[in-house]
Amino acid sequence: MKLTHPEAKPLKCDVCEYTSFVTAIFEKHKVRHQEVKPYVCNICKVGFNYNQSLKKHMTSHLGLTPYECKLCDKKYSKHDSLKQHMLRHSRDKAGKEKSN
Ligand SMILES: [Zn+2]
Ligand SMILES: [Zn+2]
Ligand SMILES: [Zn+2]
Secondary structure (H helix, E strand, O other), rough: OOOOOOOOOEEEEOOOEEOOHHHHHHHHHHHHHHHOEEOOOOOOOOOOHHHHHHHHHHHHHHHHOEEEOOOOOOOOOOOHHHHHHHHHHHHHOOOOOOOO
């Protein structure tokens, strides 16, 4: 009689490509992904390990541009600027001619 080992399935990390057959080692690996990021941006909810990293990230929010053009990806911090920009779009449309 042959002893057949049941097909062991590796434990697969659902965060990265890591796999392991040893639970203890696998658990250790998973901890890596559970790093606590105490510094959370209150604007976009992204977490950071260091206050310094969060601070750096926050600077990207300083130039807030809430006025977005719906026709292209341009963003503006002032409504007036967006309005000016939109004028250009309508002009483009009006002045567009077939050019071959
Ligand atoms: Zn992983
Ligand atoms: Zn943010
Ligand atoms: Zn636009």
